[in-house]
Amino acid sequence: MLCAPAAVVMLLVTAYPILYNVYLSLLRADLRFPDDNTWVGLNNYVTVLTSSAWWRDFWHTIVITGVSVSIELVLGMLLALVMHRAIFGRGLIRTSALVPYGIVTVVAAFAWRFAWSSAEGGFVPKVFGMRTRSGSSIRSTSSPTATTRTSRRSRCSTSTSC
Numbered sequence: 827m828l829c830a831p832a833a834v835v836m837l838l839v840t841a842y843p844i845l846y847n848v849y850l851s852l853l854r855a856d857l858r859f860p861d862d863n864t865w866v867g868l869n870n871y872v873t874v875l876t877s878s879a880w881w882r883d884f885w886h887t888i889v890i891t892g893v894s895v896s897i898e899l900v901l902g903m904l905l906a907l908v909m910h911r912a913i914f915g916r917g918l919i920r921t922s923a924l925v926p927y928g929i930v931t932v933v934a935a936f937a938w939r940f941a942w943s944s945a946e947g948g949f950v951p952k953v954f955g956m957r958t959r960s961g962s963s964i965r966s967t968s969s970p971t972a973t974t975r976t977s978r979r980s981r982c983s984t985s986t987s988c
Contacts, residue, residue: 851870853863874880908919944951 852865852867854866854870855863905919905923909916909923939948941948942950950956
C-alpha cells in the first residue's frame with residue numbers, strides 16, 4: 827500500500843511519453859514547420875506497413891537479433907561451464923566476468939566525488955553556493971592538508987617548539 831504513490835508516479839512518467847508518441851504518430855508533421863501538424867489518423871501506419879523497405883528492414887532486424895542472441899547464448903553457456911568446472915583459468919575467467927561490474931561502481935563513485943568536491947573542481951557546490959555547517963565555504967575545509975598546514979602555522983606562531 828505504501829508503494830502506491832511511487833507506482834502511480836512511475837506509471838505517469840512512463841505512460842505519458844508513450845501515449846504522447848502514439849498521438850504524434852497519428853499526425854503528419856514537418857520539422858521545418860513544427861506548429862503546422864495535420865491529423866492523418868492511421869494513414870502513417872498504413873504507409874509504413876505497405877512499404878517493402880520497412881518489411882525488408884524488419885526481417886533483417888529479426889535475423890540479426892536471432893543470430894546475435896544465439897551466439898551470446900552459446901558463449902554464455904560455454905563461459906558458465908568453464909567457470910563451473912575446476913579447470914585451469916577458471917579464476918581468470920571469473921575475474922574477467924566480474925571486473926566490469928567493479929569498474930562501473932568505481933567510475934560512479936569518482937563521478938559523484940568530482941561533482942560534489944570543491945577541491946576537485948566540482949560544480950554542485952559552486953552552482954548552489956553551498957557552505958559547511960560551520961558557515962565557512964566548502965572550498966576552505968575540503969582539503970585536509972590545507973587545514974593541517976593552517977593549524978600548524980597558527981600553532982607555530984604562538985609557540986617556540988616548532
